[in-house]
Every structure is written in C-alpha cells, then in structure tokens.
Amino acid sequence: MSTVLWPTQAWAESLPELQKMDSGKLVEADSYIKENRPNVYSLLLVRNGYRVFERYYQGCDPESLHRIASATKSVLSIVVGIALRKGYLRSADQSIAEFFPELESTLKSSVKDFLTIRRLLTMKEGLLFSEDYEEWDKRRNNPQFTLDLPPLGDPDENLRFSGAPRVVSRIINVATGMNAAEFAETYLFRPLGIQEYQWPIDSTGTAWGSGGLRLTARDMAKLGYLYLQKGTWENREIV
Numbered sequence: 001m002s003t004v005l006w007p008t009q010a011w012a013e014s015l016p017e018l019q020k021m022d023s024g025k026l027v028e029a030d031s032y033i034k035e036n037r038p039n040v041y042s043l044l045l046v047r048n049g050y051r052v053f054e055r056y057y058q059g060c061d062p063e064s065l066h067r068i069a070s071a072t073k074s075v076l077s078i079v080v081g082i083a084l085r086k087g088y089l090r091s092a093d094q095s096i097a098e099f100f101p102e103l104e105s106t107l108k109s110s111v112k113d114f115l116t117i118r119r120l121l122t123m124k125e126g127l128l129f130s131e132d133y134e135e136w137d138k139r140r141n142n143p144q145f146t147l148d149l150p151p152l153g154d155p156d157e158n159l160r161f162s163g164a165p166r167v168v169s170r171i172i173n174v175a176t177g178m179n180a181a182e183f184a185e186t187y188l189f190r191p192l193g194i195q196e197y198q199w200p201i202d203s204t205g206t207a208w209g210s211g212g213l214r215l216t217a218r219d220m221a222k223l224g225y226l227y228l229q230k231g232t233w234e235n236r237e238i239v
Contacts, residue, residue, distance in 0.1 A: 005049030006234045007222060008193035014050035021045070026053045033057060041066055042217040046225065054217075065198055065214035072199075072213040073165045075188075075223065077121055079172060079180050081231070081239040082187045088175045092118040096167060099174045117171060120164040169209030180207035191233055192226065194219045
C-alpha cells in the first residue's frame with residue numbers, strides 16, 4: 001500500500017516522468033498559455049501527492065493570492081460539511097426558517113418547507129437572486145429579502161447560477177457564532193497549513209459566500225487534494 005504524502009508544510013516535488021506524465025506535453029501547455037491565454041495566472045499540476053509542474057504568468061508567483069471567484073462556493077460547501085460533522089448543523093436539508101425565527105410569521109409555508117441549505121448551495125432555490133453586491137450588502141442582514149425575490153418556476157427545471165450561497169454564509173454565522181472565514185480558519189485552513197488568504201467580510205460580519213475568496217495556487221491544490229483523499233488529512237477526518 002502506497003504512503004500518502006501530506007503537503008501541510010510544502011508540496012513534495014517530482015519529475016513528471018516519474019509520475020507517468022509527459023513533460024513535453026506540459027511544456028506545450030505552458031507555451032500555449034503564454035501565447036493565447038492572457039487571463040491565466042498559474043498552472044500547477046499535482047500527481048500522486050507530488051508537485052510535478054508549476055508555472056506562473058502575468059507577474060504572479062507562488063505567493064500570489066488569486067481571486068477564485070465562484071469557487072468560493074465550493075469552499076463554503078466544505079465549511080458546511082465540517083459544520084455538519086461537528087453538530088452545528090443537523091442536516092443539509094434544514095429549512096432556512098430554522099435559522100431566522102424572526103421571519104416565522106411572514107414566511108409562506110411553501111418557502112418555509114422548501115428553501116433549504118442544500119437548495120441554496122446547489123443553486124436550486126427557485127428564486128431570482130441578484131448579483132448586485134452593493135444592494136446585497138445593504139439588505140443581507142434582513143433575510144426577509146429572500147421572500148421578496150421573484151420565483152423562477154420549478155427549481156429542478158431552472159437551475160440558475162446565482163448568489164444564493166450568500167444566505168448559507170449568513171447561516172454559518174447564526175449556527176456557529178463565527179463567520180465562514182473564521183470557521184474555515186479554525187477547522188479547514190489551519191489543519192491544511194493554509195496561512196495566507198483573503199476572504200472579504202461584509203458590514204454585518206458575514207463572509208462573502210458566492211465569491212471573493214483569494215488563495216494561492218498551491219493552497220487551492222491542497223483543497224483539491226483534500227477531495228481526492230475523501231475529506232481526510234494527515235490521517236484524520238476533516239470533512
């Protein structure tokens with residue numbers, strides 16, 4: 001049985017051929033990016049726990065923090081998984097009404113029974129969320145805004161890329177007493193050895209749930225590696 005390498009402190013390095021990869025093809029990819037992809041900032045390949053190829057572009061380097069845009073939603077989903085494991089959340093199918101009891105009298109029964117953490121995370125909430133961050137920042141401290149959004153019909157037939165996970169980030173505040181960035185720092189980033197990151201916090205103390213997180217390429221690779229190891233890191237379960 002092969003030994004799993006844990007890059008908590010740093011990625012081990014290997015030549016591509018030793019990991020059954022064609023270095024010639026990787027050099028071709030590097031050249032193609034330089035000539036044709038001005039919006040690519042890094043190319044990092046990990047195989048069998050080894051860093052086998054790494055290049056940076058547009059003035060970036062291994063220490064550069066990259067805005068990972070909507071991949072922030074995937075990190076938030078890991079945070080939710082950890083919160084479930086630790087008992088802060090009971091189920092991904094909990095209704096948002098459970099976290100905002102002040103809305104109990106105004107929530108429509110259809111929304112109360114239907115709108116769950118899972119549906120918000122998978123963007124099958126069936127509501128027309130706006131991507132206007134300025135307006136969101138003004139209103140996100142009042143979950144009532146969710147009820148004012150126009151419906152899209154059958155959500156299972158209308159999957160829509162949206163900012164719905166922002167509400168999940170607010171739920172993390174309510175359920176754990178920490179915002180998603182603080183929670184991730186304690187239970188995800190620190191165990192993985194992720195030390196440098198930026199996760200914007202809004203005026204209510206809520207971490208942006210739909211985008212904005214910045215990580216280095218090497219630390220993004222750690223998150224992918226965590227998935228490959230089925231949520232285990234250094235032989236203990238993280239998520």
